[in-house]
Amino acid sequence: MSTTGAQTVETVPLERATVVTAEVDPVEVAPEAERWIHLQFSWSGKPFTLDIAESDRVYDLKASLMSLTNVPPERQKILGLVKGKLPTDDERIGDLKLLSGKKFTLVGTPEGHEIKDPNELEFLPDVVNDLDVDFSADPAAAAEYINDQRNKRRVEQHTKKLVPNLINPLREGKRLLVLDIDYTILDTKPLTSGALPPNECARPGLHEFLEAVYPHYDICIWSQTSWIWLETKLVELGMLGGIRNYRIAFVLDKTCMFTVFSKKDGQPYKHSVKALQIIWNHYPQYGPENTIHIDDLGRNFALNPGEGLKISAFKHAHTPAAMEDKELPKLTRYLLHLAETCPDFRKAKHSHSVRKICITTVNTRFLTNGRQTVGLLLRRFAHDMPPQGEQGSAKARPMPAIPRPSASVIVVNSQNEILLVQRNPKSNSFANAHVFPGGNYDEKQDGKHGLPYTAIRELFEESGLLLVHPSTGKFPSDSELDAAREDIHAQKRMFSDFLAQHDLRINTESLLPFTQWVTPPSIPRRFHTQFYLAFLDDTRAAGFSHGDKQERLPTPDGGQEVVAARFVHPQRALAEFAAKQISLFPPQFYLLTTLADALQGAQNTADQRAQVRALAEGAFGSMVLNPRPLPGHDTKTAGYQVLTYEGDETRGGSPGRLHRSKVWFGPKGAAVGIALERNFDVFFEIEAQAFSKTAKL
Structure with missing residues (x-):
């Protein structure tokens, strides 16, 4: 690894020269030998033992106690381990000066076994906390977290724990795009509440973005929720099992993340992190030279600040500002530029200011995805053009009621x-x-x-x-x-x-x-x-x-x-x-x-x-x-409304597939006539990619 610092590198010109600032990786420090402490404790009259490393934190001790007794940290009362009050979660175990064989008592009521959404569990790394840390701004601090023995051990543990499950084969010679989902490519709140249908929760240009970068990148989705909820989101968005011109290679969930301790404004800060090294250990064809991680939370880059690119969070999907969001079209240009002109991503600093320079021009000679010109997609989505089927700019609309x-x-x-x-x-x-x-x-x-x-x-x-x-x-x-x-x-x-x-x-x-x-x-x-x-x-x-x-x-x-x-x-x-x-x-x-x-x-x-x-x-x-009006249909002229359903050719179905109803409404809004158009056999010809088998009720 090279020394910390920055240097200027000239890349292959687009239509005019573009300067990219390169941030070199922090110095890697040889790890010292870990010292482990053997502890003994009693709870509810039963004896227990545990081993903990000096580089671990008080947080890890509480987590170990919970794994053994099911007593959550907020209910734990630890007696006899230290004099006085137990230090805060970020305190290192080594700083407690504990002797191996130390005995203590745990008091606390175990948690019940009720089923909860992972986002509702109290003792998990925060997901919805909007506090954030920019690790790319302080290479020295980033080096401290990267070389922390505890963090390195957590990477090794999670590497061993992860059982890779490829959804689609990895392709030779492709870069790797690690993409967050919640508030990065979709507005999560109205999706989980049901206030908006899935397609209206997606960030504008989502599928066009993925189709554009897919020829150059294998795609990994990494979310801070558990697999059962993550799968639901991906299926409802049409990212899994669909007919789009891209494929998700593999998916990682919250179980592949762990908690780290950093500082924000000089104060201890506990948060979860996505360590790319876990992926690289399983798939050595990827590394810092060909991986980029897109997320709306910079703290997720704590162990890989050089590979992280933070983009603005996508929220309030029903508002005009969100409907006019252009982040993904801009990101498309940057990723395509990066794939074409930068053989080693370590020489590119993924900062917002540099990215703005890169998106001012685009070399369209490599913008193809096999079926259509990506340049056309970029022009459509990056130059204030309304989506297909809409005219003019987006209009304000009230937040839909939650079903x-x-x-x-x-x-x-x-x-x-x-x-x-x-x-x-x-x-x-x-x-x-x-x-x-x-x-x-x-x-x-x-x-x-x-x-x-x-x-x-x-x-x-x-x-x-x-x-x-x-x-x-x-x-x-x-x-x-x-x-x-x-x-x-x-x-x-x-x-x-x-x-x-x-x-x-x-x-x-x-x-x-x-x-x-x-x-x-x-x-x-x-x-x-x-x-x-x-x-x-x-x-x-x-x-x-x-x-x-x-x-x-x-x-x-x-x-x-x-x-x-x-x-x-x-x-x-x-x-x-x-x-x-x-x-x-x-x-x-x-x-x-x-x-x-x-x-x-x-x-x-x-x-x-x-x-x-x-x-x-x-x-x-x-x-x-989810009945939706047929785009472009003039109800007043025709005298009836056309409601389309999932599986229609306009709603994910194959060309020519009709799944819709014509509805004639009376003066009081009641339907006075309905004609169902469904030209497929409901027993044998329902296309799997057109429907979601998961729903939140």
Whole structure:
């Protein structure tokens, strides 16, 4: 490694000479031999031992104690280790002057085993803290962190712990782009809350950026969240499993990061770090000479300041300023310039000022990606041109409402009839429409039970039908059922108490997932609805109507939410809608149309049930549909609106693939006509890249 300092290097000219400042790596210091301390402690009357290095911090000691006892640091009381109060987390163990064999006592209550989103765990390196440190500005300080024995040992430990999982093969001769995700290429908050659909949370020009740099760079995504949440984000953004002209090589999550201790404004500062050496140890074809790390947090570069390029955070995706963001088009120019003119990245200082110089010109002779000219993409995205399908500059729009989680049940009886309820004309949502029974998740009533429980409770409240397993006792009378549903709706009684009183167990096993639908962002009241489908059992205990014998007729709830309830064949329901006798919304029309093809005739057969079950358990049942207006369609001139769904040729589907509805609206905003255009087989021809099987409900 060369000595610390800076020198000026002339690179290959673009259209005119560009000067790039080079920052040379800090001096590497030979490590001293580690000294380990053996400690003994007792907790809850049980003896424990642990070994800790002098270069470790008090933070590491607490982490080791938690790993052995499950007592989180904020609950730990350590007695007898040092005189007086235990020093702060950043204090080195060696500075405590502990003797090997030291004994102490730990007091504290262990944490429960509840499941949490990793971002909500208390004892993890901070993710959302906006405090930041610029390590590239102080090479001497950076050298101290890089040569810290503890940090080097952490790199070795995480290298051994990491099991590489290549999503796509690495390509010979390519550079490596390590790319952060949260607030670097997407606005995380509206995505995780559901306030905006995934494509509207992405930073403008995301896919064009990745397509442009892919011919020159293998792409690694490294996020500070765990894999389960990271995978969800990447799939919803269309970065994994899509048909884009780029491929993600591999993905790293929070488990590949560790905590370091640095200083900010002279004060100790604890934060997590992304050590590129972990990647280089596994893939030696990459190193500081051909790797660049893009992130919105400079502190993530603590152990590799020379390879880090900090860009502005992307937030408030719904605002005009965010919609006009040009960071990725500029970054595209810089990365392409770097790949073409700088064979050794160590000679390029990735500072904002130098990057601004580099993006003023572009050598278009190498800007190709095999299918289209990247120069065209750059001109489109870097010169204030609106995205395709939009005219003029972005307009201000209010922050969309966060969709409320809800559930709905499509109940099918033995005559192939489906239960529809008519909404109260004065209702705040879906007024006067015929819908499937359902409603919002209720924290008080549903608690930890989840949406299947919500679906069955709402079905009972709105229709009086109770989907339960056979009871060992006497089934409630009609009057008892009606009194209970009224009290449950008014929050005077818990649904769970009613079930327990009558020894009833709800039959969630009978619910088949049958698509999810998310209300468009332009609608003030939004819902993220999980639809289920259930076939009625031929048992008295189920309390259901079946066949010619009506043992429990569906009834409305007295007008609180619905004014009518009945079983009707899907073909008849569609005919009544066409005759303007009933009102339907696009989700109900879509699902009724799908079932009308599968449930032919007036007698439900085993083959029909098997066919519908296959539909529910296949790709169709997993679809998450976010209806969006067709870009460029003039609704006023045509007289109808076109709503596109995932899988349409305009929404990730293959050319010619249609997945959309034409909707004619009446004077009060209700749909008076709908025509579904779907030119593929929902059993066998759903394109995996067009749909996300993950959804936050």
